[in-house]
Amino acid sequence: MSLLLKRVREWIFSGWNTSDQTIVCSSSTGEVHRLPLDVFIQILKLLSPKDVARLAAVCKSWKVMASDNTLWLYILKNQEDWASIYFAETKLRYFPLRQYSRQTLSFMHIYGERAQASGAIIIDVGAGYCKVGWSKYDSPSLRFETLGLGNPRSPLTNRVRFFCEMIYHRMDVKPYMQPVILATPIGLYPGMLLMTYVINDFGAGAPSTQQIRDAVFSALIRMRVPSVCTVSQETLALFASRRTSGILVNIGYQKTQVFPILHGNTRHEVVSVRVGGSDLNSYLWRQLRHRNLHIPLSRYMILLKKNLCYVALDYEAELRKDTEASFEIKPGVRCTLKQERFQCGEIIFQPHVAGRHLMGLHQAVAHCIEQQAKSSTSHSWYKTIVLAGGTANLPGLAERLDKELRNLLPPNLSRGIRVITSPYGADAAWHGAKMVGNILKLLDPKDVARLAAVCKSWKLMVSDNTLWLNFLKNHHHHEDWVSIFFAESNLRYFPLRMQVEPSMQPVILVTPIDRYVYTGAEAPSNQLLRDAVFSELISMGVPSVCAINQEILALFASRRTSGILVNIGYRKTQVFPILHGNTRHEVVTIRVGGSDLTSYLSRTLLRQLVHRNVRPPPLTGVSFLKENLCYVALDYEAERRKDTEASFEIKPEGWYTLKQERFETGEILFKACIEGRRHLRGLHQAVAQCIERQAKTSHDHDWYKTIVLAGGTANLPGLAERLDKELHNLLPPHLSCGIRVITSPYGADAAWHGAKMVGNVSSDLLLVFGLIGSPLPFLECGAQNQMRTR
């Protein structure tokens, strides 16, 4: 014996040199460095997962070691609830398309994808309580009563809005930009929001689920949540107990529902019993009151129920036993219960105990199983029964249900029945959502599209428009999703005038705003000009051309279809009233534009600098000065008395100092007489005139109160505020109230950005989609009729 041991020991101490148990990495000098395998694995386990993944890039053999499945299994097991991860990755990620095969499952990649997932905010609206939290958290971080949210008489959308805002406020996150997400390497926006909803729980006359969902969607989108996704509660609760098929029994606050769910689809035969957790609470309360024990209904009943109540396996036998027990519900107050301990739970099986003549839970489940047995071809899925909901945690409930079902059902159906209590109780749906929230977003859009084709309830979830907006956002980083949303909802079916040839690469032609001005004998009419450009483009083989007026596009760019657009162009300023994307006839034009401002500034500079023998800056330099130093004074007279000196360096000429020219330049827009043109109106007068005319002719009385400033000069600081002030002075109160002056975010490029939206949405121009952002041959006829190619 000892000889044998000795031999083994000798083998251990000497023999390993022959067997290849070390990783061999050859160095540049040909020297072989041997790194002991066991030590290496030990070291990797001590490192952070990110470091391990980084080390995979050191050399090829290290990658083999660092991506070892057992190592990552060890890491994943340390991180989270491993069983849930495994279920989510194998069953939900490719559900129901692909069966997972052991060979392709790399735990390293699973970890990586999970690390990248930004997570989601989950809102689980139950009948009694609302559960809210991050999908990366262990449990919901907020829990409050659903009832009493907002004034029931106020409109649904307002209440939903209030509700969503409250959630964001209480979770202390900004809806559109969350710190967790900023930390992710590819800059994803916050994850989708899973909103579970209560089916049929609003009674007659209440808004339908569809209406509620729409209200929630629009409220969230207005709050700039990037995407919303809804999954029904019962499916999620089933997922939480790591199953995709089975019979889910949800013992809710007001009622108990039995859902047959096959492959994640809820089948139609849902059985519902109007007995729920609240009935148990009130029964207990009534019993205690009979014994002159007055305890507030809400919180203490739940405590008592949790700590003392159970379900008897045999009700009659239990009645004969001594079951007295007591519990201290608050310091100094002990509460003793006798047969109420199990009578309370008995309500679920025999509602007549509480005076309700309804069927018991076991009958409902048996009924559901029998129905499924008749209609289903597959014969074992309905034998798994999962209990969820707060009351499902009552001890003995699963065993009792099991026993009752075996009594009720014929042997061929009762054989193999399993009753499971969901590990998460009332939070089951929340935990299921957590699983989905941590994986769904990682799916490739193509995978998601294929999923929609296979399965009914997943189609609902998967074909959700907002989910796809999220994909759009992730795959086209240059797209601003607010613009996409505006374009999708307002522009897709907009009456666009299109001329389409069999298409390859369409062009959007932005027609010049000048068309209202080219009326002189020598200038071509706008129509002629457009026709000429069209024929030229078509002869060049351009497949399709679409012409839209610049002012409309500029308005689109600030995400509006109606409003008054003020375009401060190069030579003149125009005020366009635009209603539903159509320019109305009453366009007001002033012959003051950006060039007047620039020339005024350069003349003033010239006059000053000649005295001091300094070289005046070139014309481009003057534009720089205008961009960097000029502004519009809110009160011109008061500004003149102030010291407003400031300087700016133009390379290579040097520093230039401006005093009151800084605001006098912008003042030209309002008082053309400064520049020596006495007879012209100011910008505010033109806009006021336009508004007054529209007020007379239009039935609709709000659209003309939004004024959008576009054009290069519109970026002058203070311009919007000044115009707002002047308009309030000029207009009568009923017209001036509610007026809003907005500066277009894109300045001189407003029309281009508007065209970009149209180009991306128009179905005939789909090919443009991938091209926008890359150098797309894009023609813009500017105010000077210069052809620019972007």
Place this chain on the structure above:
Amino acid sequence: MSKKTLTLMSKDKQLFNIEEHLAVQSVTIRNMVKEDGASSVIPLPRVDSETLALVIEYLNRQQAPEEDEDYVKKFVDERGEIPTLLELAQAALDLDIKKLMDAACMKVADLIKDFTLEEVREALRIENDRTPEEEKAIRDEFQWAF
């Protein structure tokens, strides 16, 4: 009571003496002593003499149990060279001295953690066997880690 002494032999045939009650901190040696008394020299063909000297130094420490943790930490901290630490970890693994093994691995992990890839390759004398394209591909694959 006379203290029994054991003799350990390193890879390059050097002999080291150590008292038995200290040597049995190594589970491997303890098993051998239990089994046949180990009167003869114990050969350690995978441990070189410098490393074995370190191990002997560690085993000979005279520390109160509550200061032991700090001592082990200090012991590996003083040997900050990665190759030395790896040898030490390997020896500790062979001799089954868990504390020393854990401390040495922890130290290496701490050192590697802040290294760039080039520094890791340099410290462990590893050649990068990937082309720049392959390097870029693997960086893309594990983008989340960089």
